[in-house]
Amino acid sequence: MAPIGLGQMRRRPAAFAGLAASLFLAVATVTLFGSLVAADATAPDAARDAVEGPGLMLIAGAFGEIAVLVAFFVVVNALGFTLRQQHRELALLRTVAATPRQARRLVRGQVVVTTLLVAVPAWAAGAVAARRFLAALQRRGLAAPDVRVPGTPLPMLIALAVTLAVGLVATAVAARRISRIAPAAALTASSTEHGRTGVPRLLAGVAALVGGGLLLRLAATRPAGEVDDAGQAALLASLVLLAGVALVGPLAARVLAAVLGAPLRAVAPGAGWLADANLRGYARRLASAVVPVALLVGLSGTMMIMTSTAEDASGAAATAVTSDTDVWLRQVELAMLVCFAAVSTVNTLVAVTAERRREFALLRLVGATRAQLMRVLTVEAVLTTAVGVLLGAAVAGAASAAFSAAVTGSPLPTVPAAACAWTVAGAAALTVPGILATGARATRGAAVEAAGGGRE
Structure with a gap:
C-alpha cells in the first residue's frame, strides 16, 4: 500500500x-x-x-x-x-x-x-x-x-x-x-452524501455543547481576582462549543440556510433558488464550509470582546487585566488563533469548491453557462459567510458573556463594534474570493471530460 x-x-x-x-x-x-x-x-x-x-x-x-x-x-x-x-x-x-x-x-x-x-x-x-x-x-x-x-x-x-x-x-x-x-x-x-447525521455524531455534538456550557459556567463564577482563569476558561469553552458546532453542523447549517435563503431567493430568483437548494441539499458540504468561518469569527470575537470588556472594567479587575503587557499577550494569542483559523478556512473552501467540478460540468451540459454558475457560486459564498458568521458570533457572544459576568458582574460585555466589523469583513474576504477563484478554475475546460470524472 x-x-x-x-x-x-x-x-x-x-x-x-x-x-x-x-x-x-x-x-x-x-x-x-x-x-x-x-x-x-x-x-x-x-x-x-x-x-x-x-x-x-x-x-x-x-x-x-x-x-x-x-x-x-x-x-x-x-x-x-x-x-x-x-x-x-x-x-x-x-x-x-x-x-x-x-x-x-x-x-x-x-x-x-x-x-x-x-x-x-x-x-x-x-x-x-x-x-x-x-x-x-x-x-x-x-x-x-x-x-x-x-x-x-x-x-x-x-x-x-x-x-x-x-x-x-x-x-x-x-x-x-x-x-x-x-x-x-x-x-x-x-x-x-448521506442525508442524515448519525446518532453517535449528534450525541457527541450534544455532549460537546453541554461541556462547553459547563466551562462557561466555570468562567462566569470565577472570583474577580481570578480573571486570567476566567479568560482561559471562556476561551477553552469557545473551542469546545465550536467543536460541538462542527459535530452538529449539518443540522444547524441546514436550519440557518433555510432561514437566510428566503430573502436571497426573493432578491435573485434564479441563482438564489439554485444556491439555496444546493446548500440545503448538501448540508454536510455546507457544514464543512461554514465551520472554519465560525472558528475564525468565534475565536477572534471572543478574544477581542474579552479584551475590550477587561479594559472597560472597574476596580481590581481592571488593574489585573488591562495592562499593556496583558493586552499584548492577548493580541499575540489572537494572532496565533486567527492564523490557524484562516489556514483552515482557505483549505476547506478551496477543497469543497474544487471537488464540485463534475457537478459544474453536468450543469453546463444541460445548458448552464459559466456566468450563470459564477452567479450561483456568488450567492452560495454570501450565504456560507453569513451562516458561518452567525454561528461564530453565537459562540463568541456566549463566551464573552461568561467572561463579562466574572469581570464586571454583568453578562453584557463591551463589544468593540469596529473591530468586530473588521473580523466579519476578514471572514468575507477569505470566503467569497476563495470560493469564486476556485469555482472559476473548476469550471474551466471541456464539460464532457469533467462530467466523466476527469480531474485536474
Whole structure:
C-alpha cells in the first residue's frame, strides 16, 4: 500500500497542500512553545525568581495548550478533505480486495510522509519565532534578560512526535467512513452524501455543547481576582462549543440556510433558488464550509470582546487585566488563533469548491453557462459567510458573556463594534474570493471530460 499512497501524492500534490500547511503550522507552533519551555527549564533559578508576572513557563504552557487543541481541529479538517479528494481511488481499492486496515495504513503513511516533509522548514520557523517571542517577552519584563533558547533538538523532536500523534488520531477519525463501509458501497458513496447525521455524531455534538456550557459556567463564577482563569476558561469553552458546532453542523447549517435563503431567493430568483437548494441539499458540504468561518469569527470575537470588556472594567479587575503587557499577550494569542483559523478556512473552501467540478460540468451540459454558475457560486459564498458568521458570533457572544459576568458582574460585555466589523469583513474576504477563484478554475475546460470524472 505504501507505493500506492506515495504515487497518489506524486500525481496530485495539490490535494495534500492543505494538509501540509496545517501540519507545518502544528510543528512550528509546538516547536515555538516547546523551545520557550526549554528556555525556562534551563534558566538559572535567580533569573526565574527575578521576573514578576505569570512567568515564561506559564505563558508557554497556556499558549501551547490552546495551540495543540486548535491544531488538532485544523489537521482533522484538512485531512478529511484530503481523503475526500481521494475517495474514489480509495473506494476502487476496496472493491479490488483492499481491507479496511490496508486503507487506513495507506492514509497513515501519507500523513507520516507529509509530516516529515514539512518538519525541517517548520522546525526552522518555530525556532526563529521562539527567539523573537522571547526577545519580545524580555522587552516587556516577562522574562529575564539572560534567558536564552537552548540549542537542544528536544523541543523539535517533541513537536514532531506531538504532530505525528495528532495526525494519526486525525487519521483514525477521518478514515473511519471509507474503511468501515462495504466495498461496493464505498464506490457509490464516493459521489453521494448521506442525508442524515448519525446518532453517535449528534450525541457527541450534544455532549460537546453541554461541556462547553459547563466551562462557561466555570468562567462566569470565577472570583474577580481570578480573571486570567476566567479568560482561559471562556476561551477553552469557545473551542469546545465550536467543536460541538462542527459535530452538529449539518443540522444547524441546514436550519440557518433555510432561514437566510428566503430573502436571497426573493432578491435573485434564479441563482438564489439554485444556491439555496444546493446548500440545503448538501448540508454536510455546507457544514464543512461554514465551520472554519465560525472558528475564525468565534475565536477572534471572543478574544477581542474579552479584551475590550477587561479594559472597560472597574476596580481590581481592571488593574489585573488591562495592562499593556496583558493586552499584548492577548493580541499575540489572537494572532496565533486567527492564523490557524484562516489556514483552515482557505483549505476547506478551496477543497469543497474544487471537488464540485463534475457537478459544474453536468450543469453546463444541460445548458448552464459559466456566468450563470459564477452567479450561483456568488450567492452560495454570501450565504456560507453569513451562516458561518452567525454561528461564530453565537459562540463568541456566549463566551464573552461568561467572561463579562466574572469581570464586571454583568453578562453584557463591551463589544468593540469596529473591530468586530473588521473580523466579519476578514471572514468575507477569505470566503467569497476563495470560493469564486476556485469555482472559476473548476469550471474551466471541456464539460464532457469533467462530467466523466476527469480531474485536474
